[in-house]
Amino acid sequence: MKKNDSLKVKALKPKKETIEFLLNYSKSLEIVKTKAKNYPISKN
Amino acid sequence: MKSKSDSLLISLYQKGDEGALSTLIHRHQRELFTFIFYKINDEDLANDVFQDTFMKIIVMLKEGRYNEEGKFILWAKRIAHNLIIDHFRAKSKNIKVSETTFETDEYSIFDLLREPSENIEDQLVTNQIQEDLLRMLQFLPQNQQEVIKLRFFDGLSFKEIADHTDMSINTTLGRVRYALINLRKIMEENNIILTR
Numbered sequence: 581m582k583k584n585d586s587l588k589v590k591a592l593k594p595k596k597e598t599i600e601f602l603l604n605y606s607k608s609l610e611i612v613k614t615k616a617k618n619y620p621i622s623k624n
Numbered sequence: 625m626k627s628k629s630d631s632l633l634i635s636l637y638q639k640g641d642e643g644a645l646s647t648l649i650h651r652h653q654r655e656l657f658t659f660i661f662y663k664i665n666d667e668d669l670a671n672d673v674f675q676d677t678f679m680k681i682i683v684m685l686k687e688g689r690y691n692e693e694g695k696f697i698l699w700a701k702r703i704a705h706n707l708i709i710d711h712f713r714a715k716s717k718n719i720k721v722s723e724t725t726f727e728t729d730e731y732s733i734f735d736l737l738r739e740p741s742e743n744i745e746d747q748l749v750t751n752q753i754q755e756d757l758l759r760m761l762q763f764l765p766q767n768q769q770e771v772i773k774l775r776f777f778d779g780l781s782f783k784e785i786a787d788h789t790d791m792s793i794n795t796t797l798g799r800v801r802y803a804l805i806n807l808r809k810i811m812e813e814n815n816i817i818l819t820r
Contacts, residue, residue, distance in 0.1 A: 592658040594674045599649055602678045606645050611686045618687045 626651075630696040638685055645685075649678060652697050659784075660704050664711075673711065677704040698780075698788050705779050760810050768803035775800055 612619045625647045628636070636644035656677065661670040680703050684690055690699070761769050767789075774780045774788065786796045810816070 592661055593654050594657045594671050598671050598675050599653065602649060602675060602682070603642065603646055605679060606682045606686075607642055609682060609686060611683075613687075620683050620686070 631692055634685060634690060634692075634696065638688065645682070648696070652700060655697060656700055656704060659701050660708065663705075663708050669711070673704060673707050676707050680707075695788060698784075701780070701784070702778050756816060757807075760807055760816070763810055764803055764806055768799055768806065771796060771799045772803045772807075 608622050610621055612621055625633075625643060628644075628647070630648065630651075633644040633648045637648070653674075657670060657674050660673045660677070661667065664670055664673065677700060681700060693699075761772060764772070770789065771785055774785045775782070780788070782793050782796050782800075785791075786793045789796065791799070
């Protein structure tokens, strides 16, 4: 029988790559705090 | 890790536990992504906004700028909501111009004859209305102020407000209704007109 795609429930979640990017971004990010301002810098 | 509360995960993350961030993202990814997707109806763009939202969250958490005033998910949604508004603002400034097209996404140059954006006078009126509205809100009971801000300033649905405030949807609807009735009364008593 032909599948009816319109009845499929769409899985609404972000791509795996997006999550992986965020976790790597977090690991590589460090905040350098000065008296005047905070600077987010990459550890890489 | 999965049984820990959001507050605890945030605290652990701020102390350097990267696994806590992973749990936090996986716990809220569906709700936040769905929230974004239904506002913009584009999966790729929703991924971009989701990513930008968490990049902001990561920086703010690492800087220690998160204060435990409400639920984490509501804070995340507010950031996403603001990013979506920024996106549409930027998009409206970069309209592609063509002379002919009505069949494509591009605008016809003739559409630009009527300036759609607000002029300086309209902007001043809008700002005045917002200021008056915020001042009037202060006269409402705290719980009514909260629902009005969540509904009209943060753009949350009634269901989201109900979840956030631990009320039923009916109570939320009622509270917004009473808040609007009270605002109208305040306007009448003080002869305030909020229309152009």
